[in-house]
Amino acid sequence: MLPFLVQKMQNHMRRRLWSSPLSIVPFPLRPEAKRDRTIAAEITAYEKSAGFAHSAGSLPLRTLLRVEQLLTGTSLASAETGCGKSTILLSRISSSHKVFCLDDRNEGSNSSVAYFMNCAATRMETLEIVFGPTQLTLPAYTDHIPYDLVFIDGPHGFPFPELEYYFFYPHLKTGGLLVIDDIHIPTVGRLADFISEDRMFAKVEFIGATAVFRRTDAPVFDPFGDGWWLQDFNRRRADFARDIHLCDGRRHAPINFEGKF
Numbered sequence: 001m002l003p004f005l006v007q008k009m010q011n012h013m014r015r016r017l018w019s020s021p022l023s024i025v026p027f028p029l030r031p032e033a034k035r036d037r038t039i040a041a042e043i044t045a046y047e048k049s050a051g052f053a054h055s056a057g058s059l060p061l062r063t064l065l066r067v068e069q070l071l072t073g074t075s076l077a078s079a080e081t082g083c084g085k086s087t088i089l090l091s092r093i094s095s096s097h098k099v100f101c102l103d104d105r106n107e108g109s110n111s112s113v114a115y116f117m118n119c120a121a122t123r124m125e126t127l128e129i130v131f132g133p134t135q136l137t138l139p140a141y142t143d144h145i146p147y148d149l150v151f152i153d154g155p156h157g158f159p160f161p162e163l164e165y166y167f168f169y170p171h172l173k174t175g176g177l178l179v180i181d182d183i184h185i186p187t188v189g190r191l192a193d194f195i196s197e198d199r200m201f202a203k204v205e206f207i208g209a210t211a212v213f214r215r216t217d218a219p220v221f222d223p224f225g226d227g228w229w230l231q232d233f234n235r236r237r238a239d240f241a242r243d244i245h246l247c248d249g250r251r252h253a254p255i256n257f258e259g260k261f
């Protein structure tokens with residue numbers, strides 16, 4: 001076990017490296033796209049002209065290429081919540097890619113929809129775009145297919161990623177990837193912690209603040225029942241001898257994010 005400070009520095013370095021643009025990363029550390037050899041260069045060129053991200057923030061290309069490396073199979077079916085740079089890449093490596101996002105094209109150059117739509121590398125014909133808040137569109141959506149990849153990066157407030165997880169987890173293929181971004185947000189991190197311990201998933205790796213899990217062959221947890229007592233996250237923690245089960249975060253002063261988000 002590394003001393004706490006060394007571990008903190010190591011995590012900090014790792015986060016810095018993974019969030020830096022692909023072009024400044026030394027060659028041996030660059031993930032190489034396998035399916036589509038030109039896409040990395042095309043997106044890098046687009047980043048130079050349009051910026052590394054739209055206003056909602058984008059995944060580093062390195063992270064996306066690493067996810068691609070972890071995908072198995074050829075004719076891929078995928079879905080994502082939110083959109084942007086990830087949509088450009090997934091339009092190229094999937095045969096069918098569903099995008100559940102807000103239509104923010106009225107935001108001009110800040111728009112995440114315009115970011116992927118204006119990019120010449122995007123293959124629009126592979127995309128099915130479902131506009132609207134996922135809180136409304138996912139419960140109403142009935143055309144799910146078995147997915148090789150589900151990527152959760154839409155609204156990040158609690159319990160929205162959980163809600164999206166609920167509507168997607170029954171549709172992941174055995175061996176398919178579940179990717180959850182922004183696990184540094186405490187509630188999103190808790191979701192990743194839960195999934196890390198769930199039998200339906202095996203943790204593959206954390207790439208900076210992005211968690212990647214692979215669907216195991218465990219049966220689908222009944223989405224219409226209860227069964228909290230069957231879930232390992234609960235089985236490891238339930239202690240009915242304790243009167244209080246909550247960590248009281250109120251002793252910390254809330255961080256002020258005014259003007260940042």
Ligand SMILES: C[S@@+](CC[C@H](N)C(=O)[O-])C[C@H]1O[C@@H](n2cnc3c(N)ncnc32)[C@H](O)[C@@H]1O
Nearest residue numbers: 058059082083084085086102112133134154155
């Ligand atoms: C962090 S960005 C996604 C970044 C993207 N994955 C990329 O690589 O560029 C979050 C996205 O979620 C969208 N979003 C925010 N709230 C949403 C909601 N309630 N329903 C659907 N999409 C939402 C935003 O418009 C934005 O496109």
